[in-house]
Structures are given as structure tokens and as C-alpha cells.
Amino acid sequence: MARRESAAAGPGSRALVVDLIRSSGPISRVELVKATGLTQPTISNIVRRLLDDGVVRETGDTVATGGKPRTLLVINSRSAYGVGIRVGADTLTCVVTDTRGGTIGRELIAVSPAEDVVTQLSDLYLHVTGGLGLAPQSVAGLAVVAPGPVDVARGRFLALPGFGHLDLRRALSARLGVPVLVDGDAAAAAVGEFWGRQVSRDRTFGCLYMNSGIGSGVVLDGALHRGASSNAGEIGHVSVVREGDPCRCGNRGCLELYAAPAALVSRARTITGLADRLGIRADDPDARAFDVLARAAIYGDDQARVLVDESAALLADGALTLANLWDLDTLVLAGPGFAVAGSLYVSEIRRRLGERAVSRRIHAVQVDLSSNPRDSAAIGGAALVLQGSVAPGHGPQVAVPQT
Amino acid sequence: MARRESAAAGPGSRALVVDLIRSSGPISRVELVKATGLTQPTISNIVRRLLDDGVVRETGDTVATGGKPRTLLVINSRSAYGVGIRVGADTLTCVVTDTRGGTIGRELIAVSPAEDVVTQLSDLYLHVTGGLGLAPQSVAGLAVVAPGPVDVARGRFLALPGFGHLDLRRALSARLGVPVLVDGDAAAAAVGEFWGRQVSRDRTFGCLYMNSGIGSGVVLDGALHRGASSNAGEIGHVSVVREGDPCRCGNRGCLELYAAPAALVSRARTITGLADRLGIRADDPDARAFDVLARAAIYGDDQARVLVDESAALLADGALTLANLWDLDTLVLAGPGFAVAGSLYVSEIRRRLGERAVSRRIHAVQVDLSSNPRDSAAIGGAALVLQGSVAPGHGPQVAVPQT
Numbered sequence: 027m028a029r030r031e032s033a034a035a036g037p038g039s040r041a042l043v044v045d046l047i048r049s050s051g052p053i054s055r056v057e058l059v060k061a062t063g064l065t066q067p068t069i070s071n072i073v074r075r076l077l078d079d080g081v082v083r084e085t086g087d088t089v090a091t092g093g094k095p096r097t098l099l100v101i102n103s104r105s106a107y108g109v110g111i112r113v114g115a116d117t118l119t120c121v122v123t124d125t126r127g128g129t130i131g132r133e134l135i136a137v138s139p140a141e142d143v144v145t146q147l148s149d150l151y152l153h154v155t156g157g158l159g160l161a162p163q164s165v166a167g168l169a170v171v172a173p174g175p176v177d178v179a180r181g182r183f184l185a186l187p188g189f190g191h192l193d194l195r196r197a198l199s200a201r202l203g204v205p206v207l208v209d210g211d212a213a214a215a216a217v218g219e220f221w222g223r224q225v226s227r228d229r230t231f232g233c234l235y236m237n238s239g240i241g242s243g244v245v246l247d248g249a250l251h252r253g254a255s256s257n258a259g260e261i262g263h264v265s266v267v268r269e270g271d272p273c274r275c276g277n278r279g280c281l282e283l284y285a286a287p288a289a290l291v292s293r294a295r296t297i298t299g300l301a302d303r304l305g306i307r308a309d310d311p312d313a314r315a316f317d318v319l320a321r322a323a324i325y326g327d328d329q330a331r332v333l334v335d336e337s338a339a340l341l342a343d344g345a346l347t348l349a350n351l352w353d354l355d356t357l358v359l360a361g362p363g364f365a366v367a368g369s370l371y372v373s374e375i376r377r378r379l380g381e382r383a384v385s386r387r388i389h390a391v392q393v394d395l396s397s398n399p400r401d402s403a404a405i406g407g408a409a410l411v412l413q414g415s416v417a418p419g420h421g422p423q424v425a426v427p428q429t
Numbered sequence: 430m431a432r433r434e435s436a437a438a439g440p441g442s443r444a445l446v447v448d449l450i451r452s453s454g455p456i457s458r459v460e461l462v463k464a465t466g467l468t469q470p471t472i473s474n475i476v477r478r479l480l481d482d483g484v485v486r487e488t489g490d491t492v493a494t495g496g497k498p499r500t501l502l503v504i505n506s507r508s509a510y511g512v513g514i515r516v517g518a519d520t521l522t523c524v525v526t527d528t529r530g531g532t533i534g535r536e537l538i539a540v541s542p543a544e545d546v547v548t549q550l551s552d553l554y555l556h557v558t559g560g561l562g563l564a565p566q567s568v569a570g571l572a573v574v575a576p577g578p579v580d581v582a583r584g585r586f587l588a589l590p591g592f593g594h595l596d597l598r599r600a601l602s603a604r605l606g607v608p609v610l611v612d613g614d615a616a617a618a619a620v621g622e623f624w625g626r627q628v629s630r631d632r633t634f635g636c637l638y639m640n641s642g643i644g645s646g647v648v649l650d651g652a653l654h655r656g657a658s659s660n661a662g663e664i665g666h667v668s669v670v671r672e673g674d675p676c677r678c679g680n681r682g683c684l685e686l687y688a689a690p691a692a693l694v695s696r697a698r699t700i701t702g703l704a705d706r707l708g709i710r711a712d713d714p715d716a717r718a719f720d721v722l723a724r725a726a727i728y729g730d731d732q733a734r735v736l737v738d739e740s741a742a743l744l745a746d747g748a749l750t751l752a753n754l755w756d757l758d759t760l761v762l763a764g765p766g767f768a769v770a771g772s773l774y775v776s777e778i779r780r781r782l783g784e785r786a787v788s789r790r791i792h793a794v795q796v797d798l799s800s801n802p803r804d805s806a807a808i809g810g811a812a813l814v815l816q817g818s819v820a821p822g823h824g825p826q827v828a829v830p831q832t
Contacts, residue, residue, distance in 0.1 A: 039466070063442070068468050175787050184790060230657045242754075246654065253756020254633045257788040260753040265746055268669065277749065277785040343668055346680065350663040351645075351754055353656020382680040384578050385660040387587060 039064055041413050043072050044081060045248060047099050048126055049224045052085050054096035073099065080105045081125065101125050106166040109155060110407025111147060112211055113137075113172035113186065114362065115238045116311045118146065120154045121401055123408040127221040131158045132401065143188065144197045151202055167205035167414065169407030170194060173239045174210040175275075178256040181208050185239075185274070209410060211235065211403040212259055215360045216243025217250050217413075218406025219396055225356065232354040234261065234345055234375075235403070236363030238312065240282040242344075244352050250410075261344045262286070285340035287316035287363050290333045294319050300329050313362060320367035338371045342378035349383045349391050360396035361403065368395040442467055444816050446475050447484060448651055450502050451529055452627045455488050457499035476502065483508045484528065504528050509569040512558060513810025514550060515614055516540075516575035516589065517765065518641045519714045521549065523557045524804055526811040530624040534561045535804065546591065547600045554605055570608035570817065572810030573597055576642045577613040578678075581659040584611050588642075588677070612813060614638065614806040615662055618763045619646025620653050620816075621809025622799055628759065635757045637664065637748055637778075638806070639766030641715065643685040645747075647755055653813075664747045665689070688743035690719035690766050693736045697722050703732050716765060723770035741774045745781035752786045752794050763799035764806065771798040 039062065046061050047053055053061075058069045076082040083102040088095035103126040112119040114137075122131040133154050137146065151168055172183045181195025199206040216233035225231050227248035235241045240262030244251045251258050262282035263275045270279025283289060291312045295301050301308075304322050306315045322330035345357060359368055359375070376393045383391055396402050442465065449464050450456055456464075461472045479485040486505040491498035506529040515522040517540075525534035536557050540549065554571055575586045584598025602609040619636035628634050630651035638644045643665030647654045654661050665685035666678045673682025686692060694715045698704050704711075707725050709718045725733035748760060762771055762778070775798045782794045799805050 065468055065471050067470065175791065177791055230661075246649070251649065251755075253788075254758035255756055255788050255791045257791065258754060258756035260756075260787045263753055263787050264667070264750050266671065268746075275785070275787050276789065277787075343671070347667050347750065348754070350666050351661060351751070352654075353658055353661035353663075355657035382678070384663045384666050384678050384680075385656075385658050386679065388578065388580055388658045388660065 039068065040072050040076070042248070043069070044076065044101070044125075045227075045413075047076075047082055048101045048221075051082075051100040052087065052098035054089060054098055056096055058099075103128065105164075106412060107155075107160055107164055108166050108408030108411035109151060109168045110214065110404040110409075110411065111150060111168065111170050112214075112401075112404040112407065113147075113170060113183070115313055117313075118150055119401060119404045120150050121404040121408055122154060122158060122160070123405055123412070125412055127405070127409060129401070129405060131155075133157075143192070144194070144201060147194075147198060148201045151198075162203070165204055167207065167411040168198060168202065169207050169209060169214065169411045170198065171209050171211045171214040171403050171407040173237065174212070174241060174260065175257045176208055176210050178207070178209060181206075183208065205411070205414070207407075207410060207414060209256060209407065210241065210243075210259075211237060212241030212361070213243040213250055213252070213256065214406035214410060215396075215403040216245055216259075216358075216406065217409050218402040218404075219358045219360055220245045220248075220250075221409045222398075222402070222405065223358070229356045230352055230354050232348050232352055232357045233402075234341070234348065234357060234359050235361040236286065236341070236359075237361045237403075238286065238288060240286050240341070240344065240363075242348055244348075244354075261348055264344060264347060266340060266343065281340060281344050285337040285344075288312045290319060290337055291315040293333055294330070297329055303327075304330065316363070317366050323367055323370060334367050334370055335374070338374035341371055342375045345375045345393070346378050346382055349379055349385070353385055354391050355389055357391055357393045358396055359394070360399045362400045364395060364399045368399060371395075442471065443475050443479070445651070446472070447479065447504070447528070448630075448816075450479075450485055451504045451624075454485075454503040455490065455501035457492060457501055459494075459499055461502075506531065508567075509815060510558075510563055510567055511569050511811030511814035512554060512571045513617070513807040513812075513814065514553060514571065514573050515617075515804075515807040515810065516573060516586070518716055520716075521553055522804060522807045523553050524807040524811055525557060525561060525563070526808055526815070528815055530808070530812060532804070532808060534558075536560075546595070547597070547604060550597075550601060551604045554601075565606070568607055570610065570814040571601060571605065572610050572612060572617065572814045573601065574612050574614045574617040574806050574810040576640065577615070577644060577663065578660045579611055579613050581610070581612060584609075586611065608814070608817070610810075610813060610817060612659060612810065613644065613646075613662075614640060614764070615644030616646040616653055616655070616659065617807075617809035617813060618799075618805040619648055619662075619761075619809065620812050621805040621807075622761045622763055623648045623651070624812045625801075625805070625808065626761070632759045633755055633757050635751050635755055635760045636805075637744070637751065637760060637762050638764040639689065639744070639762075640764045640806075641689065641691060643689050643744070643747065643766075645751055647751075647757075664751055667747060667750060669743060669746065684743060684747050688740040688747075691715040693722060693740055694718040696736055697733070700732055706730075707733065719766070720769050726770050726773060737770050737773055738777070741777035742781075744774055745778045748778045748796070749781055749785055752782055752788070756788055757794050758792055760794055760796045761799055762797070763802045765803045767798060767802045771802060774798075 082099050085098045087098050103124045120133045173185050175184045181193040183189040195206045212235035215235045231245040233243045242259040242261045263280045265279040266281045267279030271283050273280040319330050323334040372395045379391045485502050488501045490501050506527045523536045576588045578587045584596040586592040598609045615638035618638045634648040636646045645662035645664045666683045668682040669684045670682030676683040722733050726737040779796045
């Protein structure tokens, strides 16, 4: 059944055609006409420009169909590279991907609170791209992704301390001379998982993301749902305790106040002897302490397991809300928060959706764990850069270098 | 900023072009090319077929643009009619709309529990279309809308007692000889409000719907979001009381168990003297009793007001969840549940979103009350029929008459 009553060809058609060649290639122009519903002349024009720009290439193979043999098209995977940097609570993760979505470089560094953030991000970008020996003109751009809310138009992360009034997009593009975009980490992760898995475009694809906070993203008809301001998917700020603790977002009793790593770690620290027994030091950052706690839960520590199970139960309610509001058929768990104990979360969420999803008598919801939960947001950022670069003006605004 | 990275022209393009002519007409072919991003030959082909089918007509006026004068197109509003019937707890509401979305007929009848539902629906359809003297071939079809979950593919309402195993779609199309579709009432209401208000396609448009239950629908890029099985938007089954009362949906503590009319009425009946004072009789159906209660709240009855305020506070949390997950910029309240005390709900929801929406520092969410809350679902059903008829195979499946 068609999931939408209508659709239009925009300049975004170029991104669509690239996506299809990437996910379904080698593919012929005739197959692209069928798959997109675009007219044959439109496809011919788009493909001609993609060949001129070196984004796609002809394999040289043809398919005999009785009629005129069809030339097959594939992505020219080395034509451009996207760089994505995820800003975590105390780390920066940088990845470089090619136009097929393959990761060709990765680097993780600690944030030094003393140093200027623009300098740290620029140095990391230059270090990684330089180390790979990438020709500057082959880099499509840089995406910086971090927890929302994000003011994409002004290039600002509103939730990051010290980032509030900084136009990171312009500052970095001026410094580096490449297009830069900023976006939410959960939205980027959804794009990263969608690209990486080569999910069919007709799936209603959701991604539940947990790092220091909890968010989500949904991909509809192969495109990220952005909403009015690229701040969709804020499942972490659904109230799970009526008029509960006040949250930085302005709401009360938010899911992430009770289920995110920081909440579990602070609860663990109140349980006499638990932190010592697990080797959680007083000065450990939440992310590291949570990994220790999650590992203990996996290895059968009862007190650690109780805390993780409570978090999983709350996230299962959140996943149920996502499934019921979007009528998902696919949900992927991604983000550093799922890196260690993801299997415990997956099984609890599968159980909850199987028992309680409104649509369960009509279809199942497939729930999977990301194969690379720590990197999906950075990889998705790189994917967004490449999408933007192959369809100028589409996707999130990309700052033109000021140099 | 583009809200989606890519879009494609499908057969749905025909529905899109009709939507644009309906909402923006009189409009020229050149303007349609600009608005849709479709190629000029594609637009010419679609418009030629629409003219042949009598769906659109040329005004006879032209716009001089220096170059070749442009002929203007408008909808031929009498070319086809859509019929929508909303199945309520104890009533059936039937509306007939033309292709411009104007309502040309309406009838409300009580459901007689004794009588066969297919007979009641067929008789109502024949009575209303006959009364308007519509030529059978001018009726595009019938949409029956009711509370979800709905199995659109099998033509079944899973939530309606006695409807569970009936393929209403095939039964009615065989009886009436017109295309029939079934859909959720909240989803239909969203389409009805979107059509009726001629909302700009770039809005992220949500509709919060309350009848006996609570649901919602979202329109993106001018098209209803259906999700995997047309069961998206189930905000009434978000848990607001952890492990609270069991709900028919399989979840516990669902919003609609605490905030919907039936909940308020049963609470009102437990308050000594309140029902008598307001004139709520023991045998009054919930819908009628709720209207009495809501009217008393509006006119300042303190006990009634407390109950409605509690319901409004819960719905405000639900509206906040919708705004945060979809990043809405527009939300309309529709459905019989808002017909009397809608103003109380609107002001509470406006306040909550203004104080707590994650995106509030980036943009406001406009919250409006439907101008015709009792009919939006039936009107939307008629709109869905017309959309389906102008783009065969798109939108919800439409049963081909068996006669």
C-alpha cells in the first residue's frame, strides 16, 4: 500500500537517484525510471550531470533486453568523501566515509575543556583528512553532530554548554574552507543506520538513540523526517513521571532524566559499595561509569542488572510510543548508550512491542541493535554531507566557505 | 530549509497536481512546474489527462508574461464528489464534498444496534446521495472512517465491536457499486483539516483528534503520514500512568483511559449530586453526557471545570509529545470531543507548548481549534476518496466494485 498520497520531483531528485544507484547499483537508466517514477528525460539529464561530475560511472557492462542494450551505472565511490564529527560529553568521534557509505577513516579523541572548541574540531578534521591524504577538493564537507535542540539555520547547538551563541557552522567553514553543517546526533544516527543497512525505501524506519541523552530519528520514503526545524524525534523529553523532576528542556519528568546513563550512574553511586565493587571511581565521567555498570549487568551483577532493567523498561515505553506514533516496521537502537548492554535493551523492547504495539495484529516491528552503535551518528553526519553535496541546497543548510 | 533530502515523482504526481490546482488555482502550467519540480512534459501530460477526465478546466483567462500567454487552470469542482461516513459510538455522520473540498451535503443519524451495519451504512449513503440527486457516475466513492486500529488492506476496523471479521470495504462496494475505502478517523480528520484550511505544503501539520478515543494524524509535504499500516498517530495509547489500568490496545495506563470523554463522564457519575445537577441521566450515552459536562465547565460549574481541566492537562502532555516527536509548527484540535469545550483545551495546550516544547526557542507551534470539529473526519474521508480517485492505486487501497 502506498504510504503517502502524493510525491513530487524536486532538485532532491538528484539525491534520490544517487541513493538508488548507491543502494541498488549496478542499475540501468530504465530501472531508475521505474524506481523513481521520474520521466525518462529527467533521469537522462540527472544521470548525464552525475557522470559529468564524476559522482557515478558506467560499469561498461550492458544488459541485453531484446531491445537496446542497457548500460549499467554504479557510484564512483572515490569521487567524494564526507566527514562527520560527533560531539559527545567528553569525546569527539571523527569518521570519513566514501559515497557508498563505507568508512575509510576513524579517530576518537578526548575533549579538553580548556581549549577552544572550534580549534579542537578544526585540528581533528585536518588531522584525520590529512592522515588519509585526501585531496581537499575531494572532501564534500564536514558535519558536526551533537545532542539537540539544534538551530540548524544559525549553526548552533542550544544544549551544549558554551556552544549557545557560537555559529559553529560559519566558524568552521571559514576556518577550514569546506562546507559545514550541524545537526542533531539522533537524526544523523538514523541516516547513518539507514545508509549502512541499505534499508528498503518503503520501510517506516526509526532509530532510537542513546548517548548522554535519549533521542530518535525517523526515515520516511528514504528521507530523514526533519519537521519544522530539524528538531523532530525528541523522545527523551516525553514525560514519564507526571510533573516529575524539572528538565533542561523545560518539561518535567522527562524519560532521559530517569533512563539515560547519567541517571543510572548517579543511582548506582547511591547504592552502598556498588561503585567500589564495580571499580567505578568518583571522578569517572558518566559515559565510562555507565559502560562499567552495563558490563556488570551483562555479566550478571544483580544490583547493576536491576538498574539496567529499569532503564530498559522505560526505554521500551519510549520505543512503544515511537512505534505507535509513526507506525514503524523497523526500529534500530544506536548510540554509545547501547554499545555494551544493547542486547538487554533490544530484548526488552522486542517484548514490549510484541505485547503492546497498537498495530501488532497487523504487522510486526523488527527491532535490531546497530552493528556499530558508537559511530552511527558520526557516519550519518558524513552521509548528510554527501547527500547535501550531491543535491545542493537540499538537506540541512550547508554554509558556503567564507575563505 | 528543505525538510526532506529527496523526493520522487510517482503516479501520485497526479494527486499532487490536483491538490495544487485546488489550493493555488487559478494556476498556470509553468507555475505547476515550479511548484512541483516535475518536468514541463510531465506536467503537460498530467494536465492533458486531467482536462480529458474533466477533473480540471481552463478558466479562459490567460496571463501575459512577455512570452507566450499562460492559460490558467482551475478545478472543475462538479466533476466528482466524495462521500465520507464517520462511525461514532452511537451515531453515523455522512458528508458529501466536491473536488474543491466544499461540503454539499451532510446527515447525522443514530446507530441502531439491532440492525446490520452494512445495511445502515448503505442506506445512509443512498439516502444522502439520492437526496442530492447526484448522478451515480459522478460519485468517486465512499470512505468509512472509525477509531483505529484499522486493517486497511482487509477493509476491517479492529476496534469496533462486531466489525472485527467483516470486510466492510468489499461488502459495501459490492452492495453500492462504488469504490470504498476504510480508514482511521483521526488520520482522516488530519486530511480534512489540511484540505479545508488549504495549509501550505511546507508546514509540519498535526491534528489531535478526540471522539470516544484520542488519536492524531500528521500531514507532511501535503501528504498524510500512514506509516507501515495506516495506523500512525496513536497518541491515545501513550502510557501516562506507568503500569496503570489495562487498555483494550494491550498497553497500560493509556492517555485515553484518563482523558477521553468516557473517563470524565464515569468520574462525574461518581461525584455525588453532580450528574443530577447537570441533568446527566443514567442512560445518557457518554458522548451526550460529555457535551453536557463540557458545557457546564464552559459556563463555570466548578466541579465540571475541574474534570475538564484535568483532561486538558493530560491532552496538553499528549500534544507536547506530538510537537516534540514531529517538530510540528501547526496543530489543529478536531473531533466531537472538542466541539463544546475546545477553547479550554486550546488554551491549555498553547500554554504547555509555549512553556515546554523542545523547539520553542527556534519556532512557535500554532495551535488552532477546528471550525467544524464534529465533521472533520467525515470530510477528510471524502477528501481521501477524491485523492484516491484522482490517483488510482495511491492513497489507501480502494476496493473495486464487485457488481
